[in-house]
Amino acid sequence: MKRTLALTGNESAAEAMRQINPDVVAAYPITPQTELMHAFTQLVADGAVKTEMILVESEHSAMSACVGAAAAGVRVMTATSANGLALMWEIVYIAASLRLPLVMAVVNRALSGPINIHCDHSDSMGCRDSGWIQLYGENPQEVYDNMLQAVRIAEHPDVLLPVMPTYDGFIISHTLERVDVIGDDEASAFVGEPKPRFSLLDIDRPVTYGPLDLQDYYFEHKKQQAEAMKRAKEVVREVGEEYGARTGRAYGFFDAYRTEDAEQIILCLGSAAGTAKAVADELRDGGRKVGVLKLRMFRPFPAEELARAIGHARSIAVLDRAEGFNGVGGPVCPEVKAALYKAGGADVFNYVYGLGGRDLGPDLIRSVFDDLEAGRADPREAIHLGVRS
Amino acid sequence: MAINLKELSKKPVPLSPGHRACAGCGSIIAIKLVLMAAEEPVVCTCATGCMEVVTTIYPYTAWRVPFMHNAFENSAATMSGIETAYRALRKQGRIDREIRFIAFGGDGGTYDIGLQALSGAMERGHDFLYVCYNNEAYMNTGIQRSGSTPMCAATSTSPVGKESIGKRQYAKDLTKIMVAHGIPYAAQASPHRWMDLMEKVRKALRIRGPKFINVISSCHRGWRVPMHTSLDVCKTAVETCHWPLFEVEDGAWRLNYKPKRKAPITEWFGTQKRFAHLTKPENAKVVEEIQAGVDRRWSELLHLCGEEGG
Numbered sequence: 214m215k216r217t218l219a220l221t222g223n224e225s226a227a228e229a230m231r232q233i234n235p236d237v238v239a240a241y242p243i244t245p246q247t248e249l250m251h252a253f254t255q256l257v258a259d260g261a262v263k264t265e266m267i268l269v270e271s272e273h274s275a276m277s278a279c280v281g282a283a284a285a286g287v288r289v290m291t292a293t294s295a296n297g298l299a300l301m302w303e304i305v306y307i308a309a310s311l312r313l314p315l316v317m318a319v320v321n322r323a324l325s326g327p328i329n330i331h332c333d334h335s336d337s338m339g340c341r342d343s344g345w346i347q348l349y350g351e352n353p354q355e356v357y358d359n360m361l362q363a364v365r366i367a368e369h370p371d372v373l374l375p376v377m378p379t380y381d382g383f384i385i386s387h388t389l390e391r392v393d394v395i396g397d398d399e400a401s402a403f404v405g406e407p408k409p410r411f412s413l414l415d416i417d418r419p420v421t422y423g424p425l426d427l428q429d430y431y432f433e434h435k436k437q438q439a440e441a442m443k444r445a446k447e448v449v450r451e452v453g454e455e456y457g458a459r460t461g462r463a464y465g466f467f468d469a470y471r472t473e474d475a476e477q478i479i480l481c482l483g484s485a486a487g488t489a490k491a492v493a494d495e496l497r498d499g500g501r502k503v504g505v506l507k508l509r510m511f512r513p514f515p516a517e518e519l520a521r522a523i524g525h526a527r528s529i530a531v532l533d534r535a536e537g538f539n540g541v542g543g544p545v546c547p548e549v550k551a552a553l554y555k556a557g558g559a560d561v562f563n564y565v566y567g568l569g570g571r572d573l574g575p576d577l578i579r580s581v582f583d584d585l586e587a588g589r590a591d592p593r594e595a596i597h598l599g600v601r602s
Numbered sequence: 603m604a605i606n607l608k609e610l611s612k613k614p615v616p617l618s619p620g621h622r623a624c625a626g627c628g629s630i631i632a633i634k635l636v637l638m639a640a641e642e643p644v645v646c647t648c649a650t651g652c653m654e655v656v657t658t659i660y661p662y663t664a665w666r667v668p669f670m671h672n673a674f675e676n677s678a679a680t681m682s683g684i685e686t687a688y689r690a691l692r693k694q695g696r697i698d699r700e701i702r703f704i705a706f707g708g709d710g711g712t713y714d715i716g717l718q719a720l721s722g723a724m725e726r727g728h729d730f731l732y733v734c735y736n737n738e739a740y741m742n743t744g745i746q747r748s749g750s751t752p753m754c755a756a757t758s759t760s761p762v763g764k765e766s767i768g769k770r771q772y773a774k775d776l777t778k779i780m781v782a783h784g785i786p787y788a789a790q791a792s793p794h795r796w797m798d799l800m801e802k803v804r805k806a807l808r809i810r811g812p813k814f815i816n817v818i819s820s821c822h823r824g825w826r827v828p829m830h831t832s833l834d835v836c837k838t839a840v841e842t843c844h845w846p847l848f849e850v851e852d853g854a855w856r857l858n859y860k861p862k863r864k865a866p867i868t869e870w871f872g873t874q875k876r877f878a879h880l881t882k883p884e885n886a887k888v889v890e891e892i893q894a895g896v897d898r899r900w901s902e903l904l905h906l907c908g909e910e911g912g
Contacts, residue, residue, distance in 0.1 A: 236687060237683065265687075267683065271719075273675070277673070277683065278683030281680035282684060284684065285684045287691065289687075307673060414701065416701060419666060421658055421668075421671075423670055423671035425658055
């Protein structure tokens with residue numbers, strides 16, 4: 214039965230995990246992921262899920278245990294943030310290359326140093342090339358919806374890649390909002406049962422996972438992994454549509470908001486989109502042709518679809534919640550520029566914002582739209598939005 | 603059930619021939635003996651290192667049992683996940699077979715980079731046996747010193763030179779560290795006493811909970827010994843009390859072998875060129891110090907095992 218609840222992002226993720234009912238969860242505490250695991254371990258303690266918890270001694274071991282459990286053929290989940298994700302790094306890549314369909318919620322937090330517990334995307338952006346599918350959620354509702362869909366996407370036989378649903382630390386993880394959840398039976402039916410092809414516990418059909426792979430095969434395996442990531446696009450689309458048919462909330466690669474005739478477009482990920490859409494509405498009321506493109510799926514990157522959706526604009530501002538330390542700006546903008554290459558004449562500007570949890574208010578969003586309209590921004594250089602000089 | 607050669611000769615060998623271990627590799631002998639000792643089906647993991655490399659070069663595998671290599675430092679953490687998955691499926695009634703779990707790691711992957719994951723897994727009480735094949739250095743990467751390398755051993759990163767007589771530190775006592783975790787079973791073994799090693803494995807696998815066995819495993823490349831002497835040199839390690847054989851079951855220490863004549867540590871040094879510099883007269887003092895250390899640890903062990911005065 215459908216219910217409407219008031220949940221924080223972390224509680225919303227925990228509610229999705231309750232319904233997914235994974236066989237094994239291995240996790241280590243880190244702010245702001247902690248409340249998700251508090252809520253989930255309480256569910257385990259109450260016998261509300263069948264899950265076996267592994268309360269490991271580090272995130273490195275959390276991901277290692279997840280890899281082991283997934284290779285044993287069960288459904289596995291974990292969650293982390295920032296430095297925890299950084300400590301997992303090595304095994305994050307191994308999980309993807311072993312084609313293990315894990316789901317890991319990443320509650321976005323700024324990477325150290327300096328140490329900071331608040332939101333930016335430096336953690337998940339840092340592992341954008343690790344072979345994980347990445348879905349960015351805007352609010353607790355999307356957190357819940359992305360978690361359920363992540364399981365289906367990861368375990369799809371055309372994909373078999375781990376999925377990382379992410380949401381902004383504190384801004385989403387600790388903010389109470391309305392969340393519509395589907396019934397337990399409906400959620401179970403949607404996620405289905407895992408169907409592992411090769412299990413370490415299949416004694417009669419012994420398999421070797423993780424062999425040494427040298428010049429003669431490594432490249433082919435990497436190509437297969439890249440092809441699986443390409444195929445994931447279609448699966449994300451199918452699963453998003455099916456989820457929409459069941460719940461009334463359909464999902465695609467991105468959410469194009471008032472972009473059809475927009476001359477100026479802001480492209481962003483996560484919670485910033487809510488503010489950006491509110492400002493776009495306000496400016497539209499004043500007669501300005503502005504829109505917002507909220508990117509939900511960053512990996513795989515929906516380049517062609519994105520070019521079709523925003524290529525017509527006169528100017529586009531890409532808002533990056535991470536600094537790339539590459540001398541030109543954040544990690545999202547170069548990918549958007551590459552997607553738009555030969556797709557139209559849009560000028561693309563890069564804004565780095567919100568590092569370490571710095572607030573992004575409507576005034577800053579307004580200033581970006583004003584920049585775009587006035588043609589003030591220098592396309593060669595990223596602007597650090599709202600930073601003191 | 604006692605272990606005998608007749609019985610063993612009928613058992614399928616879980617590790618196939620054709621693997622790429624060096625002729626005379628002590629570690630591969632140890633691993634084969636461990637696998638042969640198991641009475642139930644086993645699932646294994648191994649840390650990155652020689653044994654992973656020589657048994658699994660794609661598209662081949664020497665493992666006739668389910669096997670996973672994940673990374674260097676996480677054999678124990680990976681096994682924690684596999685064992686927990688098994689427990690979850692047992693609880694749900696989705697699997698009814700008895701399966702045992704064995705995690706392997708070399709001394710680099712166990713004493714050093716994997717110590718945290720091992721400690722965590724032992725503390726959490728997972729039901730698996732961890733076996734360290736201890737060849738006393740990072741052999742796979744080219745014989746670099748590890749936390750298990752003995753005092754004064756020459757390695758690639760603790761070479762002998764004008765200002766150096768090899769490694770300047772004693773090996774850490776990992777077996778004692780494992781005992782301090784309060785696990786139900788911990789032991790030291792050597793492949794030259796194959797019956798003792800296999801009985802320990804069998805005993806360990808009958809116990810529920812975390813178990814640890816540390817197996818001295820010669821490496822002729824790293825120890826610089828003739829390859830046909832791999833088991834002889836392990837024997838010398840035991841006869842000199844460099845590597846005593848004992849077990850600790852539920853906190854009770856038991857000595858498994860007491861040399862009739864406790865050989866001087868120089869006999870152990872004499873078997874291996876990594877210690878060749880210790881025969882020089884100017885190094886006599888340090889040899890005395892090492893002998894004193896061996897003697898002290900041996901009498902401590904005798905005390906723990908209630909064997910004083912014997």
